[in-house]
Amino acid sequence: xxxxxxxxxxxxxxxxxxxxxxxxxxxxxxxxxxxxxxxxxxxxxxxxxxxxxxxxxxxxxxxxxxxxxxxxxxxxxxxxxxxxxxxxxxxxxxxxxxxxxxxxxxxxxxxxxxxxxxxxxxxxxxxxxxxxxxxxxxxxxxxxxxxxxxxxxxxxxxxxxxxxxxxxxxxxxxxxxxxxxxxxxxxxxxxxxxxxxxxxxxxxxxxxxxxxxxxxxxxxxxxxxxxxxxxxxxxxxxxxxxxxxxxxxxxxxxxxxxxxxxxxxxxxxxxxxxxxxxxxxxxxxxxxxxxxxxxxxxxxxxxxxxxxxxxxxxx
Amino acid sequence: xxxxxxxxxxxxxxxxxxxxxxxxxxxxxxxxxxxxxxxxxxxxxxxxxxxxxxxxxxxxxxxxxxxxxxxxxxxxxxxxxxxxxxxxxxxxxxxxxxxxxxxxxxxxxxxxxxxxxxxxxxxxxxxxxxxxxxxxxxxxxxxxxxxxxxxxxxxxxxxxxxxxxxxxxxxxxxxxxxxxxxxxxxxxxxxxxxxxxxxxxxxxxxxxxxxxxxxxxxxxxxxxxxxxxxxxxxxxxxxxxxxxxxxxx
Numbered sequence: 001x002x003x004x005x006x007x008x009x010x011x012x013x014x015x016x017x018x019x020x021x022x023x024x025x026x027x028x029x030x031x032x033x034x035x036x037x038x039x040x041x042x043x044x045x046x047x048x049x050x051x052x053x054x055x056x057x058x059x060x061x062x063x064x065x066x067x068x069x070x071x072x073x074x075x076x077x078x079x080x081x082x083x084x085x086x087x088x089x090x091x092x093x094x095x096x097x098x099x100x101x102x103x104x105x106x107x108x109x110x111x112x113x114x115x116x117x118x119x120x121x122x123x124x125x126x127x128x129x130x131x132x133x134x135x136x137x138x139x140x141x142x143x144x145x146x147x148x149x150x151x152x153x154x155x156x157x158x159x160x161x162x163x164x165x166x167x168x169x170x171x172x173x174x175x176x177x178x179x180x181x182x183x184x185x186x187x188x189x190x191x192x193x194x195x196x197x198x199x200x201x202x203x204x205x206x207x208x209x210x211x212x213x214x215x216x217x218x219x220x221x222x223x224x225x226x227x228x229x230x231x232x233x234x235x236x237x238x239x240x241x242x243x244x245x246x247x248x249x250x251x252x253x254x255x256x257x258x259x260x261x262x263x264x265x266x267x268x269x270x271x272x273x274x275x276x277x278x279x280x281x282x283x284x285x286x287x288x289x290x291x292x293x294x295x296x297x298x299x300x301x302x303x304x305x306x307x308x309x310x311x312x313x314x315x
Numbered sequence: 316x317x318x319x320x321x322x323x324x325x326x327x328x329x330x331x332x333x334x335x336x337x338x339x340x341x342x343x344x345x346x347x348x349x350x351x352x353x354x355x356x357x358x359x360x361x362x363x364x365x366x367x368x369x370x371x372x373x374x375x376x377x378x379x380x381x382x383x384x385x386x387x388x389x390x391x392x393x394x395x396x397x398x399x400x401x402x403x404x405x406x407x408x409x410x411x412x413x414x415x416x417x418x419x420x421x422x423x424x425x426x427x428x429x430x431x432x433x434x435x436x437x438x439x440x441x442x443x444x445x446x447x448x449x450x451x452x453x454x455x456x457x458x459x460x461x462x463x464x465x466x467x468x469x470x471x472x473x474x475x476x477x478x479x480x481x482x483x484x485x486x487x488x489x490x491x492x493x494x495x496x497x498x499x500x501x502x503x504x505x506x507x508x509x510x511x512x513x514x515x516x517x518x519x520x521x522x523x524x525x526x527x528x529x530x531x532x533x534x535x536x537x538x539x540x541x542x543x544x545x546x547x548x549x550x551x552x553x554x555x556x557x558x559x560x561x562x563x564x
Binding site for chain 2: 047050051052053054072073075076078080082084085086087088089090091095099100102103104105144147
């Protein structure tokens with residue numbers, strides 16, 4: 001069964017089409033990543049899924065409840081953490097959880113038990129009677145996640161769940177997402193962190209300018225890079241990116257810390273050119289690694305238009 | 316989902332509003348002091364008894380307390396980034412707004428009981444108690460509904476903007492509602508203007524409750540306040556449904 005079904009979903013703001021006939025489905029029990037640059041339509045899509053914004057065309061359903069025809073049932077199936085959200089800072093962590101539990105109609109004993117469990121799991125139990133005003137950003141985000149889980153939802157929708165968090169909170173949240181997923185919760189998340197998506201998600205969709213340009217497993221998307229290869233290297237002396245980008249087989253050169261990344265079509269020819277270049281300039285090659293394209297590489301290429309047409313065809 | 320279940324969630328929202336927005340020292344003090352100051356500003360130097368002042372005093376107390384915070388709630392929720400989480404809970408827009416109305420209603424009633432008690436202690440006798448209580452409940456609900464309607468537009472996250480605009484509506488209403496001069500003493504055009512204000516009907520009813528004299532009959536006052544309350548609430552729900560998404564753009 002599909003936990004989330006989206007068909008031809010479209011939203012226009014006057015003449016601007018924010019989301020343009022997108023379709024995808026999220027299978028029950030999977031972690032689905034929704035990737036896209038700023039302004040690509042991610043937030044509008046989430047707002048349609050959560051019933052805040054009404055679609056102009058198309059349909060979406062959460063656990064078979066249509067978001068337009070049966071929004072309350074659809075929302076009852078969701079735990080949601082919006083991107084820039086906050087708990088009520090005037091209330092304690094405990095009261096925030098009780099409030100949310102009551103809004104979802106969770107019986108008192110059940111919500112108290114669940115709140116205690118969630119607060120322990122997220123390391124907030126000792127601070128349950130403190131006002132949220134004194135919580136750090138990481139603690140607030142953990143509390144928001146607790147609030148989204150108070151109704152034990154089958155589907156969890158997370159908008160940038162680990163954005164701007166300290167390492168500890170970010171790791172804790174990712175661990176909980178994995179644990180929840182193992183226990184059967186379907187997770188739909190947006191993120192800017194491609195590495196997180198790559199590590200967490202069973203499948204990802206990439207949206208750009210309101211259109212989905214790829215939906216697949218992260219590994220499969222990497223393979224969609226086709227002939228693109230990456231060589232990561234550094235030399236004993238300084239080298240200008242412009243000189244290397246002049247090689248015929250090199251498409252692009254990017255600096256990554258003290259290393260250079262060369263995106264090339266023909267790896268053999270490129271290594272030959274690099275060896276010739278280092279000999280001609282009396283440089284030593286200190287490290288040289290050939291890398292498969294990362295999900296980030298694919299994301300950048302897709303969202304900047306490079307080969308998007310051919311990859312969209314493959315999607 | 317049954318409307319009863321939604322109504323229960325309205326009460327949850329009302330309790331949240333009371334915790335967060337109403338149960339605060341400055342809000343309580345404002346609710347108590349402001350109508351009193353306004354009334355003093357218009358009565359000092361005029362030879363009026365407490366009995367003469369009673370309808371206007373009660374009208375202003377109920378009107379200002381029940382519309383004091385309501386317009387700021389949604390902008391404040393948007394500003395503090397709690398609104399998106401709230402509106403994605405399984406709560407209908409009407410239930411959410413009714414929760415805000417309930418909170419304004421409770422605040423309005425509780426604070427208005429104080430000037431009522433003071434007036435009674437000072438010798439004002441309410442002859443038609445049932446009519447007065449009914450009118451007070453109806454008027455407070457009506458004004459609380461108006462307060463939610465006042466926050467519809469612009470769909471901003473700046474509470475001060477909404478409060479300023481709502482003051483542009485609230486203050487003129489006080490001046491045209493027979494608070495300082497009874498409706499029957501107003502000129503024809505004044506009576507016509509006063510008829511579009513819901514406050515007129517409560518002040519008229521309060522006058523009837525203590526003296527048996529009023530411009531409109533008590534059933535008319537009650538009926539018109541009921542109509543105003545229904546119109547304000549329905550308009551607030553419809554308009555908020557339309558403009559709520561704009562608070563997130």
